[in-house]
Amino acid sequence: xxxxPTTRDEVPADVIGLSDLVVTTESSxxxxxxxxxxxxxxxxxxxxxxxxxxxxxxxxALAIADLLPxxxxxxxxxxxxxxxxxxxxxxxxxxxxxxxxxALVLQxxxxxxxxxxxxxxxxxxxxxxxxxxxxxxxxxxxxxxLREVGIDDPGRVLASYPDMLSGGMKQRVVIAMGLLAxxxxxxxxxxxxxxxxxxxxSVLDLLVRLNSEKDxxxxxxxxxxxxxxxxxxxxxxxxxxxxxxxxxxxxLMASAxxxxxxxxxxxxxxxxxxxxxxxxxxxGSPPDPGDVLAGCPFEPRCPLARARCATExxxxxxxxxxxxxxxxAVEEELAQxxxxxxxxx
Amino acid sequence: MTxxxxxxxxxxxxQWARFLLIRLVRAVVVMVVLVVVTFAMVxxxxxxxxxxxxGMNADPVALAATRERLGLDAAWLTQFADxxxxxxxxxxxxxxxxxxxxxxxxADRVWPTLQAALLAIVLVxxxxxxxxxxxxxxxxxxxxxxxATFSGITGVIGILPPxxxxxxxxxxxxxxxxxxxxxxxxxxxxxxxxxxxxxxxPMAMLARVVRVETLTVLGQDYMRLARSKHLPGIRLFTDxxxxxxxxxxxxxxxxxxxxLIGGSVVIERVFARPGLGEELAQGVxxxxxxxxxxxxxxxGGVVVLTSFIADVLAAIIDPRVRRAVVR
Numbered sequence: 001x002x003x004x005p006t007t008r009d010e011v012p013a014d015v016i017g018l019s020d021l022v023v024t025t026e027s028s029x030x031x032x033x034x035x036x037x038x039x040x041x042x043x044x045x046x047x048x049x050x051x052x053x054x055x056x057x058x059x060x061a062l063a064i065a066d067l068l069p070x071x072x073x074x075x076x077x078x079x080x081x082x083x084x085x086x087x088x089x090x091x092x093x094x095x096x097x098x099x100x101x102x103a104l105v106l107q108x109x110x111x112x113x114x115x116x117x118x119x120x121x122x123x124x125x126x127x128x129x130x131x132x133x134x135x136x137x138x139x140x141x142x143x144x145x146l147r148e149v150g151i152d153d154p155g156r157v158l159a160s161y162p163d164m165l166s167g168g169m170k171q172r173v174v175i176a177m178g179l180l181a182x183x184x185x186x187x188x189x190x191x192x193x194x195x196x197x198x199x200x201x202s203v204l205d206l207l208v209r210l211n212s213e214k215d216x217x218x219x220x221x222x223x224x225x226x227x228x229x230x231x232x233x234x235x236x237x238x239x240x241x242x243x244x245x246x247x248x249x250x251x252l253m254a255s256a257x258x259x260x261x262x263x264x265x266x267x268x269x270x271x272x273x274x275x276x277x278x279x280x281x282x283x284g285s286p287p288d289p290g291d292v293l294a295g296c297p298f299e300p301r302c303p304l305a306r307a308r309c310a311t312e313x314x315x316x317x318x319x320x321x322x323x324x325x326x327x328x329a330v331e332e333e334l335a336q337x338x339x340x341x342x343x344x345x
Numbered sequence: 346m347t348x349x350x351x352x353x354x355x356x357x358x359x360q361w362a363r364f365l366l367i368r369l370v371r372a373v374v375v376m377v378v379l380v381v382v383t384f385a386m387v388x389x390x391x392x393x394x395x396x397x398x399x400g401m402n403a404d405p406v407a408l409a410a411t412r413e414r415l416g417l418d419a420a421w422l423t424q425f426a427d428x429x430x431x432x433x434x435x436x437x438x439x440x441x442x443x444x445x446x447x448x449x450x451x452a453d454r455v456w457p458t459l460q461a462a463l464l465a466i467v468l469v470x471x472x473x474x475x476x477x478x479x480x481x482x483x484x485x486x487x488x489x490x491x492x493a494t495f496s497g498i499t500g501v502i503g504i505l506p507p508x509x510x511x512x513x514x515x516x517x518x519x520x521x522x523x524x525x526x527x528x529x530x531x532x533x534x535x536x537x538x539x540x541x542x543x544x545x546x547p548m549a550m551l552a553r554v555v556r557v558e559t560l561t562v563l564g565q566d567y568m569r570l571a572r573s574k575h576l577p578g579i580r581l582f583t584d585x586x587x588x589x590x591x592x593x594x595x596x597x598x599x600x601x602x603x604x605l606i607g608g609s610v611v612i613e614r615v616f617a618r619p620g621l622g623e624e625l626a627q628g629v630x631x632x633x634x635x636x637x638x639x640x641x642x643x644x645g646g647v648v649v650l651t652s653f654i655a656d657v658l659a660a661i662i663d664p665r666v667r668r669a670v671v672r
Contacts, residue, residue, distance in 0.1 A: 065573050070486045095575030104573040111566035116588045116663045125584075126574045161664050174570070 048228030103178025437639030477555020592663030599655025
């Protein structure tokens with residue numbers, strides 16, 4: 001939490017709160033995509049949401065932005081943004097709230113900008129329509145934001161069409177565009193996956209810098225648990241539509257308890273990994289979205305699986321104030337050796 | 346913002362100049378080919394125009410005189426030179442049959458043809474876009490019944506030939522409902538049925554294309570990002586959805602317009618409209634070279650102009666179109 005402001009309230013307010021969110025497809029035989037997800041993002045916090053494809057991490061991002069694709073619905077649970085439950089708001093107020101407070105950065109910057117419009121007009125839309133700022137003033141603010149994200153010639157960029165810019169530039173533009181409205185939180189869904197390796201780090205650095213300088217919370221959705229561990233304050237790990245573990249990023253390497261989290265950490269190569277060495281992989285594959293799961297979704301692939309895991313969904317238990325995990329094996333171990341799991345400080 | 350404006354102006358003026366040049370060259374090439382083909386075509390058709398004019402038992406001396414009067418005794422190259430010279434000055438010669446100048450024939454007869462064609466183009470453009478956009482937005486919510494209904498109706502209308510559709514429309518609107526006149530020309534009302542007969546099938550086809558384009562655009566990340574701004578719906582439509590749909594659709598509309606102009610020539614016989622089609626058909630029958638050449642060149646010019654306009658409009662709306670051409 002090194003980036004959290006110290007001058008504010010002791011406990012910053014939640015900018016995002018999901019509580020027991022269930023998302024399914026809209027059909028007579030619904031496919032469950034999220035099976036009761038609860039998480040919070042506090043003001044100014046940098047949270048990483050990690051999981052493999054199909055784990056539901058992007059669905060979480062879209063549910064917060066109220067942009068679930070057609071045919072996919074929130075079946076139960078609630079989404080709160082800036083303390084307001086989206087369901088309780090009339091459509092217009094909800095749009096105004098999300099338009100101002102939540103900014104979205106998507107995976108592929110080349111697809112994220114409207115190809116037939118110049119950067120300027122599409123950047124300033126939110127300012128024009130949610131804040132009533134004049135065109136000239138909005139363009140001036142847009143140029144300021146572009147400089148902040150490291151673009152030296154904002155005039156040229158504002159007059160350009162998206163396909164005249166490089167991928168890294170476009171992602172900076174998308175980030176600057178998101179920042180224009182002064183949002184409380186930026187939801188970045190795999191913001192570097194489509195970028196050149198050299199550019200990836202600079203975009204992540206930019207997000208971290210903006211997080212600390214502008215005090216804007218960031219929910220960084222990623223499949224790279226090690227990168228997220230390095231950049232974020234807190235890491236939330238998802239598997240098959242459930243949150244399996246949530247802990248401070250500083251504790252990730254040493255204290256992660258869920259077998260899936262441990263496996264994820266183990267499967268990421270580092271610079272020290274010999275190039276010839278076979279990378280450890282997680283045997284098996286995640287359940288299909290249509291599968292009916294009685295127990296823990298990770299049970300078929302889990303080295304610690306026991307009888308209970310196949311029949312009963314593990315509950316999330318708190319190991320300490322910043323660490324929760326949903327695993328029967330961990331819970332049993334905790335019951336046997338309670339002392340070992342006390343917080344160290 | 347002065348630097349911005351100058352950079353924008355310089356870069357895009359050059360691009361526009363090159364885009365327009367390339368498109369103009371293409372239009373000119375098409376016209377040149379058309380001039381050559383029309384010239385060759387009427388002369389390759391068997392039969393002697395002088396013989397047709399004077400009858401099978403005509404006096405050889407009279408035939409020779411007629412050939413000389415019509416300029417048919419000259420070498421082909423000389424005829425071609427005269428012809429090209431005429432085309433460049435909008436002088437397509439005079440009709441073998443009536444002695445009227447072809448320009449005058451066009452001027453007198455163009456309106457019934459053009460009126461129906463233009464009305465059909467408007468119908469295809471407006472109807473096809475509105476129906477297609479509507480269907481796209483509605484069927485985004487995976488509604489199999491709506492989707493099947495749309496595909497079924499547009500599919501059936503799309504394959505009906507204009508004269509069959511024309512007959513059906515006349516029966517429905519003129520005979521049964523008596524809302525519109527059966528045939529003839531002059532008023533706009535009389536052009537509505539021919540325009541519908543011509544335009545309904547292409548309109549249905551365009552609506553299908555527009556629906557698919559709409560679904561494609563709606564699924565793009567930039568639409569998701571635009572939606573995340575929670576703008577008023579109308580801005581989302583006019584600034585993000587519509588221009589991205591129009592880019593690929595306008596050139597298709599241009600091509601459809603060309604067939605509508607050609608179709609108008611055919612359909613006017615069904616609706617007894619005294620347009621260019623009647624003249625063209627007669628000209629072909631009797632081998633009236635100047636009339637056939639003149640009308641084909643004129644109609645071809647209108648088609649080339651129409652698709653040129655469609656291409657330029659597409660380039661105005663979608664910068665990628667003109668960059669793709671210039672590159």
